[in-house]
Amino acid sequence: MSSSAAATQEKTAAASVWARIRLADRRDVPNIHRLIRQLAEFELLTHLFSATEASLSDTLFPSPSLPPFLSFTVLVLELSHSPFSEDGDAPLFAPIVRRIDLESAVEDPEAAEFASPRGEGIAVAGFVLCFPNYSGYLAKLGLYIEDIFVRAAWRRRGLGRMLLAAVAGQAAQMGMGRVDSCVLDWNVNAIKLYEDMGAEVVPMRRICRLTGPALQAYVL
Amino acid sequence: MSSSAAATQEKTAAASVWARIRLADRRDVPNIHRLIRQLAEFELLTHLFSATEASLSDTLFPSPSLPPFLSFTVLVLELSHSPFSEDGDAPLFAPIVRRIDLESAVEDPEAAEFASPRGEGIAVAGFVLCFPNYSGYLAKLGLYIEDIFVRAAWRRRGLGRMLLAAVAGQAAQMGMGRVDSCVLDWNVNAIKLYEDMGAEVVPMRRICRLTGPALQAYVL
Numbered sequence: 001m002s003s004s005a006a007a008t009q010e011k012t013a014a015a016s017v018w019a020r021i022r023l024a025d026r027r028d029v030p031n032i033h034r035l036i037r038q039l040a041e042f043e044l045l046t047h048l049f050s051a052t053e054a055s056l057s058d059t060l061f062p063s064p065s066l067p068p069f070l071s072f073t074v075l076v077l078e079l080s081h082s083p084f085s086e087d088g089d090a091p092l093f094a095p096i097v098r099r100i101d102l103e104s105a106v107e108d109p110e111a112a113e114f115a116s117p118r119g120e121g122i123a124v125a126g127f128v129l130c131f132p133n134y135s136g137y138l139a140k141l142g143l144y145i146e147d148i149f150v151r152a153a154w155r156r157r158g159l160g161r162m163l164l165a166a167v168a169g170q171a172a173q174m175g176m177g178r179v180d181s182c183v184l185d186w187n188v189n190a191i192k193l194y195e196d197m198g199a200e201v202v203p204m205r206r207i208c209r210l211t212g213p214a215l216q217a218y219v220l
Numbered sequence: 221m222s223s224s225a226a227a228t229q230e231k232t233a234a235a236s237v238w239a240r241i242r243l244a245d246r247r248d249v250p251n252i253h254r255l256i257r258q259l260a261e262f263e264l265l266t267h268l269f270s271a272t273e274a275s276l277s278d279t280l281f282p283s284p285s286l287p288p289f290l291s292f293t294v295l296v297l298e299l300s301h302s303p304f305s306e307d308g309d310a311p312l313f314a315p316i317v318r319r320i321d322l323e324s325a326v327e328d329p330e331a332a333e334f335a336s337p338r339g340e341g342i343a344v345a346g347f348v349l350c351f352p353n354y355s356g357y358l359a360k361l362g363l364y365i366e367d368i369f370v371r372a373a374w375r376r377r378g379l380g381r382m383l384l385a386a387v388a389g390q391a392a393q394m395g396m397g398r399v400d401s402c403v404l405d406w407n408v409n410a411i412k413l414y415e416d417m418g419a420e421v422v423p424m425r426r427i428c429r430l431t432g433p434a435l436q437a438y439v440l
Contacts, residue, residue: 036356051359059359072354129356134292136256136349136367139271139279142431147356168430168438179430186424198434202427204406210388210399211362214418218388 015102017079019159021166022095024074024127026061027117029053031124032074034114039149043184060129068092069143069170070132077126077150077163078116079108085119096166100157108153126150128163133180140177143167148181160190164197182207235322237299239379241386242315244294244347246281247337249273251344252294254334259369263404280349288312289363289390290352297346297370297383298336299328305339316386320377328373346370348383353400360397363387368401380410384417402427 024032033053040049060072075093078084084097108123116122129147134140145167150159171179179199183190191201210218244252253273260269280292295313298304304317328343336342346369353364365387370379391399399419403410411421430438 040357045357048357051357055359056356059354059361129354131354132351133353133364134279134349134351134366136276137260137265137268137271139275141279144353146354165438168435169440172435172437172439177431177435179435181428182425183428184424185426191426191428194428194430197430198437199428199430202429204404205402205427206405206411207422207425207427208401208403208411208414208419209422210414210417210419211397215388215392215397215399217392217418218385219392220389 015105017081017100017102017106018083018097019100019125019162020078020080020084020095020097021075021163022078022118023068023093024060024076026057028074028076028124029057029061031076031114031116032056032060032127035124035127035149035151036147038151039147042149043187069130069174072129072131075128075130075163075166076116076124077128077159078118078122079125079154080119080122082121084122093170096162098162100159102157106153106157108151110151110153114151125154126159126163128167130167132176133178135177138177141174142176142178142180143171145179145181160193161197164193168197235325237301237320237322237326238303238317239320239345239382240298240300240304240315240317241295241383242298242338243288243313244280244296246277248294248296248344249277249281251296251334251336252276252280252347255344255347255369255371256367258371259367262369263407289350289394292349292351295348295350295383295386296336296344297348297379298338298342299345299374300339300342302341304342313390316382318382320379322377326373326377328371330371330373334371345374346379346383348387350387352396353398355397358397361394362396362398362400363391365399365401380413381417384413388417 030053033051033056036051037049040046060074111123114124116124126149128145130143130145133142133144135142148163168179250273253271253276256271257269260266280294331343334344336344348365349367350363350365353362355362368383388399
């Protein structure tokens with residue numbers, strides 16, 4: 001056991017990092033809140049950002065909780081410079097762990113701000129928020145990715161792809177029919193990622209949205 | 221009671237019809253299945269239509285059931301030439317009833333095929349299928365309209381608007397942040413309806429979809 005751990009250590013060069021995707025819980029809300037704010041900054045949509053830690057906690061982690069992927073679900077992406085010890089999430093969602101080999105060490109100036117509640121030396125680097133959708137044509141559930149985000153320091157290293165594959169793998173395993181997401185048309189990196197993963201940009205579909213005072217006008 | 225009923229009858233000219241929107245249940249599945257097929261024909265997407273009555277029933281009406289609007293929800297639109305007697309849906313969703321004054325009587329060649337399980341002389345004329353979605357920016361639930369449809373004989377009479385207003389009213393009443401839908405960009409009548417209702421076509425957003433064998437490739 002100790003000799004195989006030593007062998008693992010040897011393969012883990014200075015420029016390696018361990019990535020883990022696990023189910024989020026209430027303890028992750030402060031990090032999720034900061035990540036959503038960064039996403040709003042990235043999308044130039046901070047004027048729409050009104051979430052608070054309390055409102056996220058109430059809506060994403062209600063009690064009693066619903067099974068993951070059958071209601072609103074957040075997966076967080078964590079990074080550590082040493083291998084993760086097991087944690088107890090497996091019954092609901094078995095964490096996905098990969099070693100990422102880096103060409104050079106990554107400077108993460110936000111590592112302390114995004115410290116994980118799951119242990120020393122672990123930083124949260126991204127997240128995905130998804131929930132079930134439904135196709136009447138297929139009579140099948142699917143998963144809709146509402147938000148997917150990797151912090152700036154860690155982009156272009158396959159971590160977004162790892163988050164997306166985690167959702168796609170879950171959908172496929174549950175016998176679902178689709179994974180959908182909605183991208184900004186100027187976000188060519190995101191569109192390229194989806195296309196590389198086998199997704200197509202759906203032609204001819206536009207989103208209509210009723211919100212704010214226009215929606216309030218419909219109170220019965 | 222009988223005199224007020226007579227007065228109502230008097231106002232109800234030959235060219236009037238009563239419209240009711242109520243929560244669907246398993247007994248409505250055959251009609252919902254036929255309506256979804258007609259929607260696929262209208263959208264020129266019959267090659268995507270693979271729903272069966274059994275698969276719709278299992279996915280839309282699982283047991284135990286979840287509260288309406290917090291999971292997949294179907295409302296059906298029914299028409300009758302005489303006023304509806306009350307039915308017992310009110311605890312979950314109070315049916316919405318309107319008298320529609322028509323300029324001339326409407327010929328509905330499909331009335332028998334779409335007979336409602338809720339009583340003689342009632343035909344199902346349309347439906348809406350919606351489910352909750354979520355905005356991380358708002359930390360609020362919303363409703364997503366997956367399908368909305370009125371049979372050809374009954375279009376252009378405000379019934380689609382009535383279905384949409386039922387969903388918007390419910391979302392507003394539940395304190396939700398948005399009602400979203402996805403329209404085909406050539407369906408100018410649908411886009412005009414949404415805009416008339418106060419919705420905007422969201423700029424710059426495109427849908428990416430992973431489905432079929434490309435999705436199956438992600439089974440873990």
